[in-house]
Amino acid sequence: MRLKSQYVVIIAIVGVLILFFGINSLFGDDKTAANAKAPQAAPVGGPPSVQVKLTPPTMRETQVVMRGRTEATRSVIVRSETAGVVAAAPATEGSFVRQGQVLCRLAVDARQASLDQARAALKSRQLQRQAAEQLREKGFRSETQVLEAQANLDAAMAGVRAAEIALKQVEIRAPFSGVFDRRDAEIGTYLSPGQPCGTMIELNPLLVVGDVPETAAASLRIGAPATATLVSGQTLSGRVRYVSREADPQTRTYHVEVAVPNPQMNVRSGLSAELKIAAGAGAAHLVPVSTLVLDTAGRQGVRHVLPDGRVAFAPVTVQEETPQGMWVSGLSGTVRVITVGQSFVADGQKVRVAQAR
Known part of the structure; x- marks a missing residue:
């Protein structure tokens, strides 16, 4: 009986599978036995080893470092007190005044005529007052009439003062010495009372302002020396003149102002600066930047080895970053800071100091 071609294929596949599993069972058992007889590598015993660096405390001036910006001491929009057309603009925009x-x-218009009229009325009232006094002495005027003439004279004097003030108000003057930073009115511009002529800013002294976190606000004091390094590399020195008593509700920071001399007024307002304020002397430790780690609570600090050989974590506050390392506060006495292996050990773990430098 002749088999069909599909049956031949099926029988061939089954034969190949039987042959494969037979060979695998024959040699696989030998490999398993060989693996079972092979010796396993013994785990290395003892505590992990770390490298440390002896870091002694150093007394140094602590500083509060923050980002800041320069700012004019005063910035005032100078406004018109009366109405009129600008007749002259003698101050150049951007110049020192x-x-x-x-x-x-402003144009004088009828203000001078009003002053002349008020002065004429004053002269007339003075003559009337003088005549009333003479007639009273002769018995032709009563005391009440004399007082009325005096009241008219006082009113005339007040009219003269009002006319003089109105005439003086046509000249809008600088309220302080500084820079006429921006002009808002040109010749021919009509100004109503309260409309701006321009903006005056005072740049000497100059302010460097910033916002300090609440953790450092208590260490600042009025009059403390400070330095500001501008983006150009220029360094300014001054003293703290103001520290706010109330924190910003959004950022929980306190506003700080440092006054610095700027006699040439060559430092502009609005420049970015790094502000460093002296906050008293205290003990600090210089540690490598690589030793700073975070604990489970997210605090920044260093891991060090206690005298009994166990690891401890100490939270620190960075005072200043230098090419030699980080100056930090928060450590006590001479500390064996872990420089190699600090990320692979846990608090309280026993370690072996492989190298002390």
């Missing part, structure tokens, strides 16, 4: 210098001058 003295206190009292005219920034904008």
Whole structure:
């Protein structure tokens, strides 16, 4: 009987599978036995080894470092007190002006005539007052009439003062010495009372302002020396003039202002700066940057080896970063800071110091 071609294929596949499993069972058992007889590597015993660095305390001036910016001591929009058309603008935008210098001058219009009229009325009231006094002495005027003439004279004097003030208000003057930073009114501009002529800023002294975190605010004091390094590399020195008493509700930081001399007014307002403020002397440790780690609570610190050979974590506060390492506070006495292996050990774990440097 002749088999069909598909049956021949099936029988061939079954034969190959039987042959494969037979060979695998024959040689696989030998490999398993050989593996069972092979000796297993014994685990290395003893505590892990780490490298440490002896770090002694150093007395140094502590500093509070923050990002800041330069700011004008005063910035005032100078506004018109009366209405009128700008007739002259003698101050150049961006120039230095003295206190009292005219920034904008309005047209006089009828203000001079009003002053002349008020002065004429004053002269007439003075003559009336004098005549009333003479007639009273002769018995032709009562005391009440004399007092009325005096009241008219006082009103005339007040009218003269009002006219003088109105005429003086046509000259809009600088309230302090500084830079006329921006002009808002040109010749021909009509100004109503309260509209701006321009902006005055005071740049000497100059302020360097910043916001300090609540953890460092208590260490700052009024009058403390400070230095500011601008983006250009220029360094300014000054003293703290203000530390806010109330924190910003959004950032929980306190506003700080440092006044620095700027006699040439060559330092502009709005420049970024790194501000360093002296916060008293204290013990600090210089540790390598690589030794800083985070604990399970997210605090930054270093791991060190106690005298009994166990690991301990100490939270630290970074004071300053230098090419030699980080100056930190929070450590006590001479500390064996772990420099190699600090990320592979846990608090309280017994370790072996492989090398002390």
